[in-house]
Each structure stands twice: as C-alpha cells, then as structure tokens.
Amino acid sequence: MLKNKKILVTGGAGMIGSNIVKKLTTRGAVVTVLDNLSAYPFDYLHEYGVKHIKNVNFVNGNVTNAKIVNGLIEKMDIVIHAAALADVGACVRNPVLEHKMNVTATSNILETCKKHNLEKFIFVSSASVYGIGKSKIFREDQPCFPISNYGLSKLWGEQQSRLYYELYGLPTTSLRFFSVYGSPQVPKKGSHSWCVAIFGMLAKKRKPITVYGDGNQIRDFTHVSDIAEAVVLSIGKKTTNGKFFNVGTGKSTTINMIVKKIFERIEKVPIKYKPYPPGDPLGGYADVTLMKKLLNWEPKLSLDKGMDEYFEWLNENEHLVPKWL
Incomplete structure (x- = not known):
C-alpha cells in the first residue's frame, strides 16, 4: 500500500522520526526527510541511521522555512509532521521559538498540504495535551487543560488538523504519544x-x-518501535481521517x-x-480503546x-x- 508513495517526514532524523522512516522504507515508500539537525550536538543523521538508508532523500532545513517546505510538499503524496521544539522544558524556556516552530510552521504545512491535495497529513501529538486531568486514565473525549505551552501547541495542532479535514477535506490524523x-x-x-x-x-x-x-x-511507557508502527498504520486507515487518538500500552x-x-x-x-x-x-x-478500534492493532x-x-x-x-x- 505504501510502495512507491512519496512521503515527507519532518524531523525524520531524530529519535522518533528515524524509527518512522525505517518502517516506511521497509514497506517500499520513497521518503524525504526534512530536519535541521539542531536537536543534538552529535551527528545523529549518522548515529541514528537515516544517512545510511536507501530510498531516503535528506534535506537539511527548518520547518519554519516556508519556501523549503512548500517546494518539498508539492512533490509529495503524504506528510508526517514530527518536527517540533519537542521538549516541555525547552518550550517553557523559549515560548516565542516554541510558537514559531510548533504553531506557525504547522499552520503553513497544513495549508500547503491542502493546496496540493495531499492524500494524508499525519500530526505527531502528545499526551501532554491532557495536562493534570481529573482521572489517571486519559481518554480522547475528556477535556484537555495543558499545563505547558508545549502541550498547548500540540492541542492546537490536533484541532487545526481536524478542522482541515472537516472544512477542507484534507485527510488528517493526529496521534497522541505516551511516554516514548x-x-x-x-x-x-x-x-x-x-x-x-x-x-x-x-x-x-x-x-x-x-x-x-x-x-x-x-x-504509560510506550516503546518507540510501537509508536512508529502506529504512525505508519494510520496512513492507510481511512477510519483515522479527522481523528485524534492515544497511542500507548494502556x-x-x-x-x-x-x-x-x-x-x-x-x-x-x-x-x-x-x-x-x-x-x-x-x-x-492511555485508554487505548479507540486506538485498537481505528488501527485494529495494539503495541507488541x-x-x-x-x-x-x-x-x-x-x-x-x-x-x-x-x-x-
């Protein structure tokens, strides 16, 4: 189903992104990775393996660069948006940068996907959207009150993605990762x-x-291999269109x-x-009832x-x- 599909993975050189890329390429996808390689002081393009994978085109660039993003998306079938200022502490310390990377960039990517009629947009979200919560088990129909700007940016990304499906017909899915x-x-x-x-x-x-x-x-500690599998499975499931759901072990x-x-x-x-x-x-x-229903799958x-x-x-x-x- 993914064979020869052209897929852009933003943040694809990182810890989670590299695992997603590896699973995509084993299924025959033609992957482009957009990453600015700023997350670590070492050569993680090499250390995490993306540099050595066949059928991967690497672009060193920032998701905030609209020209680069637009030029790449117009050639794609699918976008998996994993790039972010992806740390609660870093976002608390740098709220302006957090908004630019996690909100403004996501907005531009969604609009560009709509413009070019992409087959699917996958948004990487987080359990941080729930905040403190009134219960120890988090379910998708519960109110969300994030206690960090990182969590708030992820909640915004989910809802904007949902609206792009409901208002404009762009197939979107958001996955709330639990403790990777x-x-x-x-x-x-x-x-x-x-x-x-x-x-x-x-x-x-x-x-x-x-x-x-x-x-x-x-x-809810969830292994990155299972996290990546859930992302890849969600691409081909029409049942996930317009949805946001937990990805965890329960x-x-x-x-x-x-x-x-x-x-x-x-x-x-x-x-x-x-x-x-x-x-x-x-x-x-995580309450994983919806995940199991939508993906017909559970972590291994x-x-x-x-x-x-x-x-x-x-x-x-x-x-x-x-x-x-």
Whole structure:
C-alpha cells in the first residue's frame, strides 16, 4: 500500500522520526526527510541511521522555512509532521521559538498540504495535551487543560488538523504519544523528560538519579518501535481521517518502578528526590480503546522487553551518553 508513495517526514532524523522512516522504507515508500539537525550536538543523521538508508532523500532545513517546505510538499503524496521544539522544558524556556516552530510552521504545512491535495497529513501529538486531568486514565473525549505551552501547541495542532479535514477535506490524523522510550533515545540538555534514558545513562556514569516528586507519579511507557508502527498504520486507515487518538500500552508504571527496573540492569546508584519542575504533569495512562478500534492493532513490546532492547543499544553506544549528565 505504501510502495512507491512519496512521503515527507519532518524531523525524520531524530529519535522518533528515524524509527518512522525505517518502517516506511521497509514497506517500499520513497521518503524525504526534512530536519535541521539542531536537536543534538552529535551527528545523529549518522548515529541514528537515516544517512545510511536507501530510498531516503535528506534535506537539511527548518520547518519554519516556508519556501523549503512548500517546494518539498508539492512533490509529495503524504506528510508526517514530527518536527517540533519537542521538549516541555525547552518550550517553557523559549515560548516565542516554541510558537514559531510548533504553531506557525504547522499552520503553513497544513495549508500547503491542502493546496496540493495531499492524500494524508499525519500530526505527531502528545499526551501532554491532557495536562493534570481529573482521572489517571486519559481518554480522547475528556477535556484537555495543558499545563505547558508545549502541550498547548500540540492541542492546537490536533484541532487545526481536524478542522482541515472537516472544512477542507484534507485527510488528517493526529496521534497522541505516551511516554516514548527505546533506542536511539538520548536526553536533551535541560530536559526532564525521557526518564528511562536519563536514569539509565546516569547509572551508567555511576551518578545519582534525580526523581521529581515522590516517584509515585505514573506514565504509560510506550516503546518507540510501537509508536512508529502506529504512525505508519494510520496512513492507510481511512477510519483515522479527522481523528485524534492515544497511542500507548494502556498500562500505568510509576517512576519508582522505572528506577527499580533500571537497577535490575545496572548496579544501583543513590537517588535524590526534588520538587516537580514547571510544566511537568503528574501523569496518567492511555485508554487505548479507540486506538485498537481505528488501527485494529495494539503495541507488541512489553516494558521489560523494551527496556532490554534499550539497554542493549546503550551498552553498544556509550559514546553517545552526554557529557553534561
């Protein structure tokens, strides 16, 4: 179904994007990646593998550059929009840049997809849209009250995508990712997200782990391989048009449990507890009823197997552990 389809993946060189690109190319798609390579200080185009994949055209550019974006989209069948200032902490520190990258750029991409009658637009969203929530289980029909501008930008992107389907007939789908982990995840400086990677790398360096709050806050840890599969499956499902839905395992895990599982794989280090940082939600887990209905699919990797995969990768790629950690 995707064979020879021309697909643009914005942010396609990054941790999530590279996994999406690999799944697309194995299905025969002709992929173009647009990425400005600003997320990390190392050569992640090489390290994350996109540089070495056949049938991938790489364009070094920013999603805020309308000329580059318009020139690429007019040649495409499908757009997967994964590029963003994709970190809660970074967005809180840089609200103007966050709006430019996460709102203005998304608006231009949607309008350009409409102009060229693309077959599908996929928007990468986040569970951060829910905010604190009144329940520990997050369902798509619940009200959303984001507590960070990152979460708000994702909520706006979802709703704008929905409107472009309802008002203009552009097939769009938004996927709300829950707590992504797995290879090749490397934490970004100043981030308090991605605790599997941060805690694992700190333990590798024999440094104390910092846990915010009491560690009993919960997340729905979903392996990046399953996240990428959900994105690819949603392309060919007309049932997802105009929809936004959770992508998670439907299982809750405390941060303390993640620490315990890391210590089953790496020798223990001290734990320090600190207050929650601004914009950090207490968390919850996904109601995956709609995901299963729309995709006729559910995630395959258990948390233990997913963490095994990540630490096998980490053992082979210790040179990527940031010096600032």
